[in-house]
Amino acid sequence: MAIIDVIKFNGIQNRDWLIYRYPGDNFSTGTQLIVNEGQVAVFVKGGRALDYFSPGTYTLNTNNIPILKSFINIPFGGRTPFTAEVFFINTTAxxxxxxxxxxxxxxxxxxxxxxxxxxxxxxxxxxxxxxxVFLTELIGAxxxxxxxxxxxxxxxxxxxxxxxxxxxxxxxxxxxxxxxxxxxxxxxxxxxxxxxxxxxxxxxxxxxxxxxxxxxxxxPDEDFAVINRILGEKAAFDIIGDNRYNIKRSFDVMETAAGNEGGGSIASAGIGLGLGAGAGIAVGNTFAAAAGSVVNTPPKTISCNKCGTANPEGTKFCPNCGEKVSIIKIECFSCKSPVDDSAKFCPNCGSSMQKKACPNCNVESSPGVKFCPECGTKLEG
The missing domain is CATH 3.30.479.30 (Band 7 domain)
Structure with a gap:
């Protein structure tokens, strides 16, 4: 194989190259090496990266390839042939x-x-x-x-x-x-x-x-939709409060009924599908009655099982004797029905209402949670 007199690599247009192995390994002292900007040339022998050259033009001799010279015993003087691999490495960021x-x-x-x-x-x-280091780690590729x-x-x-x-x-x-x-x-x-x-x-x-x-x-968008629903419900409670939320739900029920009758909205409850003005007045009266029943109904009371004292609905403990008088309701994670906080299973859908202890960190999680909110460990079903 002929001895190569000039070693150079002009690079490729898209500059996505990282390593280029020069196609030849027969050189001699006196060979010209040209290294362009953004490159470094490395001489390799026996899988070892030896001498390297930064951008510039070089005439190879025993002085500028000292490690290679000692590795293969290149004698001084004359155009001495030797074999080595030359790799160009892209040094640009x-x-x-x-x-x-x-x-x-x-x-x-x-x-x-x-x-x-x-x-x-x-x-x-x-x-x-x-x-x-870089070339040694990747030379096999x-x-x-x-x-x-x-x-x-x-x-x-x-x-x-x-x-x-x-x-x-x-x-x-x-x-x-x-x-x-x-x-x-x-x-x-x-x-x-x-x-x-x-x-x-x-x-x-x-x-x-x-x-x-x-x-x-x-x-994903479907995960974000769940959070949006939670934020919407929270905003509703923040704006109208717990008591007024009951009124809102009454109107929601009536609007649904109107939609089923006449095509979709509260306004259409009286005029949809030819029901006429009389039906509209009737439904309007129904709205008034529903709202009035919510607003004007006197507060309900709960009698204490121990001393018989009448307590306002929602009272948790009797102020007269201290006995527990109301049952705290929580929402079923599965069907959203109200469930007694002491219940072990939802009476509507049968889902477990018991908290889960994480097997990794022992933190208790609400029913229905699949992963521990403290450490992320998957919880048993």
């Missing part, structure tokens, strides 16, 4: 490497107590800083005349990033009890923490992380 969690992080939101499937996305920038592109290397690191990000986000949401809806202001802090944790993995391969960003943390 790659700024637009995207990453994302392919599998969602399944956890319980600590504020809304609903299961969410959280995903995270972002980008990072990397640069090769230790050529010998380089074939004859082959260009190794960034995606071959970043494919591995995306898996590392996803694993680290999942751990960090789960720790913040579960252990620090921060809702997913309130995590956006902390993305910069999370990004910095993630960069700190993953940098060591990159340094093992001679790579430096220049920057690391989490651009978004989100979850």
């Amino acid at each position: 790659k700024l637009d490497i995207l990453w994302g969690t392919t599998d969602p992080i399944s956890l319980i939101d600590p504020k809304y107590t609903v299961r969410l499937r959280v995903r995270a996305f972002g980008q990072f920038a990397m640069k090769i800083i230790d050529y010998r 380089v074939g004859d005349g082959q260009v190794v592109k960034y995606d071959i290397v970043t494919r591995y690191f995306r898996g590392v990033i996803a694993a680290k990000i999942k751990t960090i986000i789960a720790d913040i949401i579960i252990n620090q009890r921060i809702s997913v809806l309130e995590i956006t202001p902390r993305l910069e802090d999370i990004s910095n923490e993630a960069m700190r944790r993953i940098s060591g993995e990159f340094h093992r391969f001679g790579i430096d992380i220049i920057n690391f960003y989490i651009s978004s943390v989100n979850f």
Whole structure:
């Protein structure tokens, strides 16, 4: 095989290359080496990265390849032939490497107590800083005349990033009890923490992380719809209060009845499907009666089982003797029916109303919760 007189690599247009193995290994002292900007040339022999050259033009001699010379005993003087592999490494920073969690992080939101499937996305920038370490770790992946592109290397690191990000986000949401809806202001802090944790993995391969960003943390629309429903119900109670909420529900029932009769709204209750003005007046009177019954009905009382004292409805303990007089109602997580707080099962649907103890941290969770809100451990059904 002929001895090569000039070694150079002009690069490729899209600059996505990371390593290029020069197609030839027969050289001699006196061979010209040309290294372009954004490159470094490394001589390899026997799988070991030896001498390397920064951008410039060189005439190879025993002075500028001292490690290679001692490794293969190149004699002084003349055009001495020798064999070695030459690799060009891209030293420019790659700024637009995207990453994302392919599998969602399944956890319980600590504020809304609903299961969410959280995903995270972002980008990072990397640069090769230790050529010998980097090339030694990846030399087995380089074939004859082959260009190794960034995606071959970043494919591995995306898996590392996803694993680290999942751990960090789960720790913040579960252990620090921060809702997913309130995590956006902390993305910069999370990004910095993630960069700190993953940098060591990159340094093992001679790579430096220049920057690391989490651009978004989100979850599917159907999960968000559940939270929106909870927020809507809370807003209703905040605006109209517990007592007026009963009035609202009465009108909701009447509107549903009107919709069934005449086509959809309270207004249509009297005129839909030809019911006429008389029916409209009748339904209007019904509304007035329903509202009046809620507003004007005198408060109900509950007699104490022990001393017989009449107590207002909702009283928990008799002020005369201290006996428990009312039964506290809680909502069934499954069918939403009111259930006595002492009941073990819902009388409407049969679902268990007993709290679950986490087998990992012993924290008790409400019925129906599938994952521990404290540590994220899956709870038994």
